[in-house]
Amino acid sequence: MKYDWQWSVFFQMAADGSGTWLHYLVIGLVWSLATALAAWVLALSIGSVVGTLRTIPVPWVVRLGNGYVEIFRNIPLLVQMFLWFFVLPEFLPQDLGDAIKQMPPPWGSYVPAVLCLGMYTSVRVAEQVRAGIQSLPRGQTMAGTALGLTLPQAYRYVLLPMAFRIVMPPLTSEFLNIIKNSSVALTIGLLELTGRARAMQEFTFKVFEAFSAATVLYLLINLVIVMLMRIVERKLRVPGFIGSTTQVTAGH
Amino acid sequence: MSSGYDFEVIERAAPYLFREGMTFTLTLTGLAMLGGVIFGTLLAMMRLSRFPLLGLPAGLYVNLMRSVPLVLVIFWFYFLVPYIGAWIIGASQPVQVGAFLSCVITFTLFEAAYYCEIMRAGIQSIPRGQVAAGQALGLNYWQTMGKIVLPQAFRNMTPVLLTQTIILFQDTSLVYVISVTDFLGAAAKIANRDYRLVEMYTFAAAVYFVTSLSLSYIVKRLQAKMAIIR
Numbered sequence: 001m002k003y004d005w006q007w008s009v010f011f012q013m014a015a016d017g018s019g020t021w022l023h024y025l026v027i028g029l030v031w032s033l034a035t036a037l038a039a040w041v042l043a044l045s046i047g048s049v050v051g052t053l054r055t056i057p058v059p060w061v062v063r064l065g066n067g068y069v070e071i072f073r074n075i076p077l078l079v080q081m082f083l084w085f086f087v088l089p090e091f092l093p094q095d096l097g098d099a100i101k102q103m104p105p106p107w108g109s110y111v112p113a114v115l116c117l118g119m120y121t122s123v124r125v126a127e128q129v130r131a132g133i134q135s136l137p138r139g140q141t142m143a144g145t146a147l148g149l150t151l152p153q154a155y156r157y158v159l160l161p162m163a164f165r166i167v168m169p170p171l172t173s174e175f176l177n178i179i180k181n182s183s184v185a186l187t188i189g190l191l192e193l194t195g196r197a198r199a200m201q202e203f204t205f206k207v208f209e210a211f212s213a214a215t216v217l218y219l220l221i222n223l224v225i226v227m228l229m230r231i232v233e234r235k236l237r238v239p240g241f242i243g244s245t246t247q248v249t250a251g252h
Numbered sequence: 253m254s255s256g257y258d259f260e261v262i263e264r265a266a267p268y269l270f271r272e273g274m275t276f277t278l279t280l281t282g283l284a285m286l287g288g289v290i291f292g293t294l295l296a297m298m299r300l301s302r303f304p305l306l307g308l309p310a311g312l313y314v315n316l317m318r319s320v321p322l323v324l325v326i327f328w329f330y331f332l333v334p335y336i337g338a339w340i341i342g343a344s345q346p347v348q349v350g351a352f353l354s355c356v357i358t359f360t361l362f363e364a365a366y367y368c369e370i371m372r373a374g375i376q377s378i379p380r381g382q383v384a385a386g387q388a389l390g391l392n393y394w395q396t397m398g399k400i401v402l403p404q405a406f407r408n409m410t411p412v413l414l415t416q417t418i419i420l421f422q423d424t425s426l427v428y429v430i431s432v433t434d435f436l437g438a439a440a441k442i443a444n445r446d447y448r449l450v451e452m453y454t455f456a457a458a459v460y461f462v463t464s465l466s467l468s469y470i471v472k473r474l475q476a477k478m479a480i481i482r
Binding site: 003070071073074075076077078079080082083086087090091176180181182183184186187194197198201207208211214215218219222251 | 316319320321322323324327328331332335366416419422423425426428429436440443449450453454456457460461464465468
């Protein structure tokens with residue numbers, strides 16, 4: 001059994017006429033990154049707020065935060081993608097829903113994909129932030145409030161600056177996850193890297209060339225981010241805190 | 253919404269969804285967990301071995317699997333498995349492998365990388381003295397692993413392994429990309445046939461939500477129970 005490799009396919013004109021297939025895939029990578037980055041901003045902002053709120057001594061806020069986390073954590077990403085893309089416009093007022101459905105491509109699938117990925121990842125960020133704050137000795141809050149800080153001040157000046165530096169490494173892996181998860185957006189028609197590799201395979205029948213190229217691009221981008229974050233992590237490291245124990249958690 | 257939420261659509265579709273779809277999803281989850289844990293444990297043992305010839309390939313495999321999206325891996329194996337099959341039995345044409353087998357192989361191999369990291373941490377959590385004690389008693393590597401280290405590692409890691417399985421259960425919905433009728437695939441089929449996307453997708457979301465939430469609740473209770481004993 002032999003497979004006929006033809007790497008020259010990458011220098012042939014792509015089906016959409018915009019350039020070579022290689023160019024076509026690289027544009028896909030740019031879309032993957034654009035989706036992941038926009039979603040990351042959303043995830044980081046919502047996740048930090050929710051994660052912090054889940055540690056404050058107000059039971060109903062904590063319960064609300066827990067509920068939020070459970071909802072987005074227990075529904076598969078693909079189903080959430082469908083909910084944002086197919087279902088949400090139906091529940092909005094008529095003209096707003098229509099306006100969303102009529103967004104020109106690729107925005108029609110880009111916007112739901114970013115919202116979906118952002119919310120999905122925000123609960124993971126929230127979990128990390130909560131764990132980071134709770135990993136601090138309880139005495140820190142007490143010392144802060146004993147010094148006359150209000151609770152918000154204790155968070156602002158004592159807890160959060162430490163917590164964010166502690167959760168840097170797990171957040172890096174969440175960022176890698178969000179890039180990988182952006183591939184799920186192909187199901188709602190966003191032509192990101194995996195989607196373009198799939199399209200290239202359908203047009204050229206060069207299955208393994210297309211997927212190999214996509215794999216290599218994912219590996220490269222992973223490598224770059226890991227290296228960059230290693231520098232950032234080294235700069236932000238709290239002596240005696242990071243690298244002592246890394247908790248194993250389930251993930252994907 | 254033009255015609256209101258129609259519960260009857262769900263009622264009519266439910267038998268099909270559960271009999272066809274959920275059966276597929278659960279079987280796939282179960283088999284992939286079993287295969288993934290076994291293969292993952294072997295990978296973890298390879299990664300922790302003294303021989304670079306075993307450790308290096310295992311490390312490469314795990315890191316490769318963990319850095320590419322599952323969707324891409326599903327595509328890869330969907331096309332690759334027929335070729336591998338032909339290579340194994342020496343056929344000249346790619347062999348026809350059913351979608352189900354293809355999915356089981358994909359998820360087993362993909363999840364093995366994640367189970368491997370969990371098991372690696374589990375094995376490393378066992379004090380070195382226990383291995384030394386085993387060797388002092390004259391046990392060989394497989395006896396030390398099988399009778400002393402692995403039982404404890406599995407026990408310590410049960411909650412994490414189960415949480416990973418809940419994630420696996422959710423991830424199996426991605427077989428949608430190769431048009432397989434799992435639970436979500438079945439819901440999507442009905443949704444498109446009857447043009448009832450809202451009903452079918454909210455129902456699918458609700459089922460996944462309830463299942464995953466109850467499973468994670470069980471895991472949490474198990475965790476609390478085991479934490480007391482230790």
